[in-house]
Amino acid sequence: MAAAASPLFVGHTRFSVHQFGSRYFNATREGDAGAGFSEEEYTAWLYSDERLNPRIEIFTQLSLPQLAQAAEGHNVVHYVSFSPSLPERHKSALKKAATEYEFVELNETTRTVSSTPAKSLIRAAAEKHGLTNGPVGVYRLDDDDVLSVNYFERMAPYVKKSHIGWWVSQGLGLAAIRLGQDLIYAREYYYPKSAFGPLCIAGYDRGEVSHIKAPKHTIMDQTNPTILDSREPAYFHIRHRGQDSTLGGTPTPFYPEAMMRIRSAGPADLKQAAELFPLLAHHARHAPGREEESVKLTSSALTLGDEPAEFAWGRPGSVALRLELPGKNSLKPRQVRVTFATAPVDDSAPSAEEEREFFANAGVHFENGLYSTHVPFQKTGLGHVLPLEPPEGVQINDLALTAEGKPDVEVLEVTAYPL
Numbered sequence: 001m002a003a004a005a006s007p008l009f010v011g012h013t014r015f016s017v018h019q020f021g022s023r024y025f026n027a028t029r030e031g032d033a034g035a036g037f038s039e040e041e042y043t044a045w046l047y048s049d050e051r052l053n054p055r056i057e058i059f060t061q062l063s064l065p066q067l068a069q070a071a072e073g074h075n076v077v078h079y080v081s082f083s084p085s086l087p088e089r090h091k092s093a094l095k096k097a098a099t100e101y102e103f104v105e106l107n108e109t110t111r112t113v114s115s116t117p118a119k120s121l122i123r124a125a126a127e128k129h130g131l132t133n134g135p136v137g138v139y140r141l142d143d144d145d146v147l148s149v150n151y152f153e154r155m156a157p158y159v160k161k162s163h164i165g166w167w168v169s170q171g172l173g174l175a176a177i178r179l180g181q182d183l184i185y186a187r188e189y190y191y192p193k194s195a196f197g198p199l200c201i202a203g204y205d206r207g208e209v210s211h212i213k214a215p216k217h218t219i220m221d222q223t224n225p226t227i228l229d230s231r232e233p234a235y236f237h238i239r240h241r242g243q244d245s246t247l248g249g250t251p252t253p254f255y256p257e258a259m260m261r262i263r264s265a266g267p268a269d270l271k272q273a274a275e276l277f278p279l280l281a282h283h284a285r286h287a288p289g290r291e292e293e294s295v296k297l298t299s300s301a302l303t304l305g306d307e308p309a310e311f312a313w314g315r316p317g318s319v320a321l322r323l324e325l326p327g328k329n330s331l332k333p334r335q336v337r338v339t340f341a342t343a344p345v346d347d348s349a350p351s352a353e354e355e356r357e358f359f360a361n362a363g364v365h366f367e368n369g370l371y372s373t374h375v376p377f378q379k380t381g382l383g384h385v386l387p388l389e390p391p392e393g394v395q396i397n398d399l400a401l402t403a404e405g406k407p408d409v410e411v412l413e414v415t416a417y418p419l
Helices: 039-046 049-071 088-100 119-128 151-158 217-223 255-261 270-276 352-360
Strands: 008-014 075-082 104-108 133-140 145-147 167-170 172-179 182-190 199-205 208-210 226-229 235-239 302-304 309-316 319-324 336-344 365-367 370-374 384-388 394-403 409-411 413-418
Touching (some): 049 075, 119 133, 167 217, 172 255, 255 384, 309 413, 352 365
Antiparallel strands (some): 172 182, 319 413
């Protein structure tokens, strides 16, 4: 048998592998380039409930079930690598998933783990599917991302001998922010050469695996011929608080960074999202919060000038403000300013200096007894959206809007979404 009847796909997910000292991650790098964790601090962070709980839920309840749908009719083996020190309840969840899905294989290991599976794993997958010679499609899937139900159907034509050594990047996807079980602010997300499901076309010849070395995903086209396929969304990227890319040495605002990161394209096509990501269909929504919890701060249109338009607000937690302007009007940079006060809500409130530093990380500054920032001028397809996030133990009070300079700004509606 020279090759399997249809392409063999071998996937890999690193589920919070313990790799203290690795230079590949901010959390594991030592010295000034990393987070500066001791091994004990690193382990506590890696296995914290805040970090692991959303990951295990997304991976076992959304990502793997949808991957199972995508794998129907295809030859797929998906490896999940994890360390022996992974907390037992998360090990149990992975083992349960492996019993539910025949294509899932667990790889408990003490070794350093790359984003692509080890050659020994690819060899085992080839033996499982009877492949002795030919190309293998090797893909990466992070534990908080979801691939489309037609991922393998779309990638299969690229997995051929003439493409061995090539990579395929899925440039177009969707993204949203996880709020409980909801996926808010669902957006189209264009990110070519991303880490969301890139496919390596490796070679396999009687036990020998070739062309498996993974370049840094952002420069894959500088080291390997790269196919860019952005015809339709191929991945759904879920932003949540526990992600490594938002790691820092001190607490920083989550929602401002997350909403800014996915803001650039327009709202997701939710009908298309339901077709490509059916398990996420009931979770995704356009609004920057839950519509049923939103509060309209205006009863009618208003004109913003240099006199503050004041709104009562005094709830714990974050809030996203949404300003809708008439017609095709849009804001100019630094045209509308938001000011607000704060108040502690419990003993977890930080010091005044720590609170000001926290807000400053999101471009919110303290002056004359109030915090202030500007409403982003970039269009979102949903009006202009400004997320405000206080540190733990602090609430935002007494919002006010002013227009700076001329002309005045006509606003149809101001809506607040608790986060």
